[in-house]
Amino acid sequence: MCGAPKQGGxxxxxxxxxxxxxxxxxxxxxxxxxxxxxxxxxxxDEFTAEVVTSPEGQFRFFAAPGSWKVxxxxxxxxGERSLSADVGLNETTVVLD
Amino acid sequence: MxxxxxxxxxxxxxxxLGDPSLVFVEVDEDTSAYDKGHxxxxxxxxxxxxxxxxxxxxxxxxxxxEKLLSEKGISNxxxxxxxxxxxxxxAAYAYWYFxxxxxxxxxxxxxxxxxxELDSRPLSEDTVSRPATQYQAKDADTSIRAFRDEVIxxxxxxxxxxxxxxxxFAGKLxxxxxxxxxxxxxxxxxxxxxxxxxxxAANEDGTFKSDDELRKxxxxxxxxxxxxxxxxxxxxxxxxxxWFVLRELLGEPNVKNYDGSWTxxxxxxxxxxxxxx
Numbered sequence: 001m002c003g004a005p006k007q008g009g010x011x012x013x014x015x016x017x018x019x020x021x022x023x024x025x026x027x028x029x030x031x032x033x034x035x036x037x038x039x040x041x042x043x044x045d046e047f048t049a050e051v052v053t054s055p056e057g058q059f060r061f062f063a064a065p066g067s068w069k070v071x072x073x074x075x076x077x078x079g080e081r082s083l084s085a086d087v088g089l090n091e092t093t094v095v096l097d
Numbered sequence: 098m099x100x101x102x103x104x105x106x107x108x109x110x111x112x113x114l115g116d117p118s119l120v121f122v123e124v125d126e127d128t129s130a131y132d133k134g135h136x137x138x139x140x141x142x143x144x145x146x147x148x149x150x151x152x153x154x155x156x157x158x159x160x161x162x163e164k165l166l167s168e169k170g171i172s173n174x175x176x177x178x179x180x181x182x183x184x185x186x187x188a189a190y191a192y193w194y195f196x197x198x199x200x201x202x203x204x205x206x207x208x209x210x211x212x213x214e215l216d217s218r219p220l221s222e223d224t225v226s227r228p229a230t231q232y233q234a235k236d237a238d239t240s241i242r243a244f245r246d247e248v249i250x251x252x253x254x255x256x257x258x259x260x261x262x263x264x265x266f267a268g269k270l271x272x273x274x275x276x277x278x279x280x281x282x283x284x285x286x287x288x289x290x291x292x293x294x295x296x297x298a299a300n301e302d303g304t305f306k307s308d309d310e311l312r313k314x315x316x317x318x319x320x321x322x323x324x325x326x327x328x329x330x331x332x333x334x335x336x337x338x339x340w341f342v343l344r345e346l347l348g349e350p351n352v353k354n355y356d357g358s359w360t361x362x363x364x365x366x367x368x369x370x371x372x373x374x
Contacts, residue, residue: 049262062275062278074215
């Protein structure tokens with residue numbers, strides 16, 4: 001339902017011909033950050049979704065083609081990354097500072 | 098109701114850990130969050146397995162709610178202090194349940210689990226058990242719950258507030274973007290609804306904006322406070338967050354949460370739907 005699926009892991013069962021997947025990792029000081037809050041903002045900077053990174057620092061969103069911003073917040077710092085997504089797999093990394 | 102009667106800060110909560118008149122309750126869809134660490138002494142509620150009927154699409158009835166709270170060791174006199182993940186979506190949902198079944202003293206921790214974690218406040222992995230009680234619920238207060246026929250009748254008559262993201266409102270997405278985009282329902286929104294995403298009522302750390310900012314937000318969106326209001330989202334949890342803002346923080350008298358929300362409305366045969374911003 002509204003609960004986020006487990007972050008990261010296999011793409012098995014996800015139809016990349018129809019889904020626009022935005023996924024990646026959050027990094028800080030050369031290492032992935034577990035438990036970081038990651039939100040997806042639309043082209044108008046409005047909140048669309050938020051997840052918490054996996055133990056490996058991974059996050060995943062199911063969006064639509066277009067411009068997006070991924071913003072992350074954790075006790076160690078914050079960071080953001082803009083990207084343009086297409087149907088299929090779109091990967092990005094957010095660095096916190 | 099006003100802010101001080103219903104909302105407490107993380108500082109207040111931390112200072113009141115162990116207070117015997119309080120019961121801290123974490124509400125999540127993902128109970129593994131609780132298991133990895135929770136506020137000391139907090140019991141957990143799973144919004145789905147504890148708060149939803151296992152068979153029909155409805156939430157637990159009065160007897161089920163009494164059984165649940167009795168087993169969790171919550172009594173009628175306790176002050177229930179709710180918090181949770183997802184910027185308190187599910188904690189606000191549980192708050193609405195507690196009010197629906199007439200619990201007297203309920204508080205929400207501003208910012209919920211997110212603010213608590215971002216502040217690096219202590220979390221405990223200890224198992225929490227409380228002695229069982231004999232909880233007595235009141236009959237469900239439907240003055241805060243909207244059903245589908247009432248929602249259809251409200252088109253063009255009452256304030257309808259769609260609290261989903263703009264892309265869901267416009268019909269571009271059918272679910273929040275942390276979920277796969279699938280579902281039987283048609284995308285779009287209820288005609289005459291205004292789109293005020295729940296997130297506009299919250300700061301980035303999950304705390305609520307000030308009363309002045311909130312009043313301005315809904316006034317700018319065209320909410321007519323002389324009319325009754327119905328809030329909806331996809332399954333009723335984000336709209337509980339907005340229901341909490343309008344009724345509990347701002348004290349608007351007639352605000353209902355439509356928990357059927359888009360997963361019900363968008364699947365109804367023959368009802369009007371609009372798309373686009």
